[in-house]
Amino acid sequence: MxxxxxxxxxxxxxxxxxxxxxxxxxxxxxxxxxxxxxxxxxxxxxxxxxxxxxxxxxxxxxxxxxxxxxxxxxxxxxxxxxxxxxxxxxxxxxxxxxxxxxxxxxxxxxxxxxxxxxxxxxxxxxxxxxxxxxxxGPTSSGSSPLFGADGDTLITDREMILECWAEHFDSVLNSPFSINDEAIERLPQAPTNHALADVPTEEEVKKAVNRLFSGKAPGADSIPAEIYASGGPQLIRRLTELFQSMWFQEKLPQEFKDVSVVHLYKRKGNRQACDNHRGISLLSVAGKILDRVLLNRLIQHLEQGLLPESQCRFRQGTQNS
Structure with a gap:
């Protein structure tokens, strides 16, 4: 150990x-x-x-x-x-x-x-x-009282406080949206890039692991990014095998989808109001590595002339005027 x-x-x-x-x-x-x-x-x-x-x-x-x-x-x-x-x-x-x-x-x-x-x-x-x-340090027990959705009722029961937080973040993170199909049809169509569906390789996984940030809170599995960064070639190989297995099965494990939401007080307003707290989503680091593999592919695909020159901010090989 x-x-x-x-x-x-x-x-x-x-x-x-x-x-x-x-x-x-x-x-x-x-x-x-x-x-x-x-x-x-x-x-x-x-x-x-x-x-x-x-x-x-x-x-x-x-x-x-x-x-x-x-x-x-x-x-x-x-x-x-x-x-x-x-x-x-x-x-x-x-x-x-x-x-x-x-x-x-x-x-x-x-x-x-x-x-x-x-x-x-x-x-x-x-x-x-x-x-x-x-x-x-010592772990804190219990939950702080919280105002309900009406802003007047003070909730002290632990179960009701958790339900109040769940309702608050559900409304914040799952807000309704609409898609204009006509606007999407007017967009120029690009040929399908079948390389985006290729099985992840060890080189892609290694590149994604090197982009991880240290000192960040892990997800529900409690495995920090430092473990993956110091795991060496053997861990990279095992991760690649795991991602390839999910690729062939076309199914993600539930651990990659589960999110632990932690609320942080914004240091302004009433601490007992949900709106004065900022939610931080903690995801599995292994899932973040797979996300980075897919993101790197999409970035490379968009760089092939799909983005106009006006969208040059924070792009590799471009400068801001």
Whole structure:
């Protein structure tokens, strides 16, 4: 059992690991010259202490001596003159240095934690699950109350909340549409390209796998894109055999069709209203690879003089004026 952890350079990831809210950045324009040192240190701790706690550091003393000294010197300079642009710039540079050092601490912590979890998995140790929880944080139980379709009734029952989300995304994703058959008949007809129906090849699958994005959430099978990207020629061959089998049977597995929809708050408006959330569809990465194979074929087909010169944006070999 091999585990691979991909570290993130985002400072918000540090807060997410412990399930805490991301604190707001320190607004230097609101610091007054009459603020005491304790007030400044309190603001600094609010911004940085939760991040350090994630990495097992109890205070700002966990930073290097050079970084700590720089923060202390910038503190006095900024409090004495909050209007100076040069001092604000110096303070911003100090914050960037702290962020860089925190990211390095995070990478070290994640690497050590990955080795620890790998050791637990190798020896079938039950500490494996508690170690995973320390990385991903506690899971939230229950569902937040939600307003119904009428916008007035507050729903608290879990089953009714799920039904409300299902109705909302069904109306958003399955909106009615109409097709004008006369307009389609007026389009110029191109000869049928039978090559689009050819069986997928290993080269096409390899090209599609290389186009995958890392760090994206997987679908219901929980297999991330990094697994396919690092699988090597053997995995490419097995994927090709799977796609060819589906090609001959003319049937897609249900796992490729199932979608897990996750809602994200837009950070504006009432959080308990469905319209103030954005839906993210999580699909199987294997299905995305097959989609990319078909998309590459269609793009290559359209490049054969089927698109007018006016549609040159984001096309290979063309430039925008």
């Amino acid at each position: 091999t585990l691979t952890f991909i570290s993130s350079s985002s400072r918000e990831r540090l807060m997410y690991l412990k399930g805490k809210k991301v604190p707001k950045r320190l607004n230097v324009s609101k610091l007054k010259s009459d603020h005491s040192n304790s007030t400044w240190l309190k603001k600094l701790r609010v911004d940085w202490t939760p991040k350090l706690l994630v990495l097992g550091i109890s205070s700002l003393n966990g930073l290097s001596f050079e970084t700590s000294s720089m923060l202390q010197s910038q503190r006095g300079a900024l409090l004495n003159d909050t209007i100076s642009a040069s001092k604000k710039a110096a303070f911003s540079n100090s914050k960037r240095t702290v962020q860089l050092e925190l990211c390095q601490m995070q990478d070290t912590w994640l690497s050590q934690k990955a080795d620890e979890i790998q050791s637990y998995a190798k020896h079938n140790d039950m500490k494996f699950y508690s170690a995973l929880k320390s990385v991903y």
